[in-house]
Amino acid sequence: MTAVMWFRRDLRLADNPALLDAVAAGDGRVLGVFAVDPLLWDRSGDPRRDHLAASLRSLSEAMGGRLVVRRGDPATVVPALADEVGAASVHISADYGPYGQQRDQEVEASLKCPLRRTGSPYAVAPGRVLNQQGRSYQVFTPYFKAWLAHGWRQPVEAPADVTWVKSSGEELPSSGDGAGERAALEHWKAYLEDVAAYDDERDRPDLDSTSRMSVPLKYGEIHPRTMLADLARRRSVGAEAYRRELAWREFCADLLARNPQAAWKPLRPEFDKMQYEEPGELFEAWCAGRTGFPLVDAGMRQLAETGFVHNRVRMVVASFLVKDLHVHWRFGARWFMRSLRDGDLASNSLNWQWVAGCGADAAPYFRIFNPVSQGQKFDPDGEYIRRWVPELRHLDGKAAHEPWRYGADAYPAPIVDHSEARAEALRRYAAIR
DNA sequence: TTTTGAGTTGTTCGA
DNA sequence: GTCGAACAACTCAAA
Numbered sequence: 001m002t003a004v005m006w007f008r009r010d011l012r013l014a015d016n017p018a019l020l021d022a023v024a025a026g027d028g029r030v031l032g033v034f035a036v037d038p039l040l041w042d043r044s045g046d047p048r049r050d051h052l053a054a055s056l057r058s059l060s061e062a063m064g065g066r067l068v069v070r071r072g073d074p075a076t077v078v079p080a081l082a083d084e085v086g087a088a089s090v091h092i093s094a095d096y097g098p099y100g101q102q103r104d105q106e107v108e109a110s111l112k113c114p115l116r117r118t119g120s121p122y123a124v125a126p127g128r129v130l131n132q133q134g135r136s137y138q139v140f141t142p143y144f145k146a147w148l149a150h151g152w153r154q155p156v157e158a159p160a161d162v163t164w165v166k167s168s169g170e171e172l173p174s175s176g177d178g179a180g181e182r183a184a185l186e187h188w189k190a191y192l193e194d195v196a197a198y199d200d201e202r203d204r205p206d207l208d209s210t211s212r213m214s215v216p217l218k219y220g221e222i223h224p225r226t227m228l229a230d231l232a233r234r235r236s237v238g239a240e241a242y243r244r245e246l247a248w249r250e251f252c253a254d255l256l257a258r259n260p261q262a263a264w265k266p267l268r269p270e271f272d273k274m275q276y277e278e279p280g281e282l283f284e285a286w287c288a289g290r291t292g293f294p295l296v297d298a299g300m301r302q303l304a305e306t307g308f309v310h311n312r313v314r315m316v317v318a319s320f321l322v323k324d325l326h327v328h329w330r331f332g333a334r335w336f337m338r339s340l341r342d343g344d345l346a347s348n349s350l351n352w353q354w355v356a357g358c359g360a361d362a363a364p365y366f367r368i369f370n371p372v373s374q375g376q377k378f379d380p381d382g383e384y385i386r387r388w389v390p391e392l393r394h395l396d397g398k399a400a401h402e403p404w405r406y407g408a409d410a411y412p413a414p415i416v417d418h419s420e421a422r423a424e425a426l427r428r429y430a431a432i433r
Numbered sequence: 434t435t436t437t438g439a440g441t442t443g444t445t446c447g448a
Numbered sequence: 449g450t451c452g453a454a455c456a457a458c459t460c461a462a463a
Contacts, residue, residue: 131460139459141440203442248441315442354441366455367443374443422444426455433456 001088002029002165006078006107007067008100009121010093010220011059012181015155018118022091023159025116031085031165032067034059035074037103047307047341051179055219057172058180066164069172075106082113085165093119093220096126096253097345098260121217122250123152123224126257129250136258140361143254144247155226184216185226192230198238205299205310206383211242212308214342217249224249252350255360263349264330266358273432274358276328283327285415286320287335289389292414294401295375296320298388305388307341312378318355319369324421326428329356357429365429368422375401 003026005019011034013019022030034056041049060067070077082090094117095104108115120126129146130136137143177183191211201209216222224246231239256262266272285291289300299313309317314336321332329352336352337343353359357367379385382400386393391410392400399406404413 133460137460139440142460145461244441312442319443361440361459363442364456369442370444429456 002026002031002085004078004082004085004087004090005030005032006074006090006092007032007034007059008092008095008220009218010119010223011055012184012221012223013059013062013158014181014185015223015226016093016119016158017156018091018093018116020156020159021116021118022089023162025089025091026087028161029163029165031081031087031167032059032063033078033081033167033169034067034069035077036069036071036170037074038071039073040099041071043337044343045307045338045340047339048343051215051341052219053173054175054177054179055221057175058182058221060172062181063162063164066166067172068167068169070169074103075110078107079110079112081167082111084167087113089114089116091116091118093117093121094125096120096122096257098256098263099345101260121220121223122253123147123228123246124150124250126250126254129254136254137251138360140248140251143251144244147247147250152225152228155223155229179219179221181221184213184221187216188213188222188227188230192234195231195234195242196236196238199241200238202241203312203378205313206379206381206387208310210311214344214347215308218342218344249344249347251360252346255350256346262353262359263345264333266356267353267360268358268362270432271356271358274328275326275428275431277326279327279331282325282415283321283331285412286317286325286327286332290412290415291320292404292412293320293371293418294382294385294389294392294403295371295379298385301388303336303339307339309340310384312374313384314351315355316369316371316374318352320371322352322356323368323425324371324416324418326421326425329353329358366426368425370418370422372401372418 003022005022010016056069078090090111090113095101124147129143129150197209201207231243259267289297291297296317299309299317303309318332321327322329333349333352336348350359354362357363357365376398381397385400392403392408395403395406403411
C-alpha cells in the first residue's frame with residue numbers, strides 16, 4: 001500500500017505526527033504532495049511566494065527530490081494523485097483557518113479513501129482550551145494559564161525509513177537558501193542562546209533582537225512543540241516571556257477557529273457602527289512610508305523592502321492607521337497580508353483587532369500610540385530610523401524622531417497633527433459606546 | 434450565588 | 449523632572 005502525505009503549512013519531516021501516520025498507513029511507502037492552490041497563491045505577495053517556493057525546494061531535497069508539487073485546486077489535485085497511486089489514505093495536519101477548513105472538507109468529499117487529520121500547527125489545537133463553562137476564552141491571561149495546564153506532547157522524530165513514491169510535478173526553483181526545516185532549526189538553536197535577553201530587548205527595533213521565528217512557524221518548517229521543549233530546558237525570564245508569545249499565536253488561532261468572520265470583521269459588534277474614513281491619499285502615504293512620522297515610515301519601508309517589520313513597530317504603524325488616519329483596520333490587515341513574509345491570517349487579523357480595540361482582550365480605546373514618543377523610547381538613538389529612512393541619515397541621535405525641529409528638506413511634513421488626530425479618535429470611540 | 438480583583442505592549446495632565 | 453490618576457467595560461477565576 002501507499003499513503004499520501006499532503007503537506008500544507010507543515011513543511012518539515014521532524015516532529016510531524018501526520019507524516020508518521022502516513023508512513024505507518026503506507027507501510028513505509030509515501031507520496032508527498034504540495035498543491036499550489038491558485039486562490040492562495042494569487043492572494044500572496046512576492047515575499048510569501050518566494051519563501052514558499054524556497055521552502056518547498058528545501059523539503060523536496062530532504063525527500064531525495066521526490067516532493068510532488070502540482071498547481072491547481074486541491075479538491076482536484078489531491079484526489080487525482082491518491083487515485084494514481086491507489087492510496088490507502090491521505091494524511092494531513094489539521095487546518096483551523098476559515099478557508100482551510102472548507103477546502104479540506106471539499107477534498108475529503110472528493111476522495112475515495114479516508115482523509116486522516118493528525119495534529120495541527122499548534123502545541124494545543126484550537127478548541128481544546130476551555131473555561132469552566134466549557135467555552136472558549138475571551139481574555140488572554142486565563143487562556144494562557146489554561147493553555148499551560150493543558151500541556152502538549154513531546155516532539156517526535158522524523159520517520160526513519162520512508163520510500164518516497166515518485167510522480168510528475170512542477171519544477172522547483174534552484175535556490176532554497178535560508179528557507180526550510182534545516183535553516184529553521186539552525187536559526188532557532190542559535191536564537192536560543194540569546195533568549196534570556198528576550199524580555200529586556202524584544203521591544204527594541206534598533207537592536208533587532210526578536211527571534212524572527214514567525215516565518216518558519218508560518219510555513220511549519222518548525223513546530224512550536226519543538227520550540228517549547230527547548231524553552232522548557234531554559235529557565236529564564238526571557239524564555240518564559242517567549243513562551244507567552246507562542247501562546248498568543250495559539251490564542252489568535254483559537255479565536256479565529258471559533259469566529260471565522262473575525263478575519264475581516266470586528267469581534268465586538270458595536271464596532272460595526274464605528275465611523276472610518278475611506279482609504280485615500282493618506283492611506284497610500286501610510287503604505288508607501290511617507291507619513292512624515294519617522295517611526296511609522298521606517299516600519300512601512302522595512303515592510304515593503306524586506307517583508308518583515310519589528311513587532312513593536314507593527315503596533316505603532318497599526319495604531320497610526322486606525323487611530324491617527326481613522327482608516328478601518330481591515331485595509332491595514334490586507335496590506336500586511338500582501339506584504340509580510342510571515343503573513344498569518346489568525347495572528348494578523350486578531351492583532352489588528354487588538355490594536356483597533358475591537359478584538360478579544362483588546363487594547364483599551366484610549367491607548368493610542370504616540371509615534372514620536374514610541375520612537376524615542378524604543379529606538380533611543382534613532383538608529384532604526386536612519387536604517388530605513390535615508391532622508392534622515394544626516395540627523396544625529398534622537399533628532400531623527402523629530403525632523404521638523406531639525407530640518408530635513410527631502411522628507412515629508414507630518415500628514416496629520418497627532419494631537420488632533422488622537423482627540424478625534426477618542427470622539428469616535430465615545431460615539432459608539 | 435455573588436462579589437471581588439485583575440487583566441500584553443500607553444498617553445496626557447496636573448500636582 | 450517625577451509621579452499618580454484618569455482614561456471603560458467586560459471576562460474570568462477565586463473567594
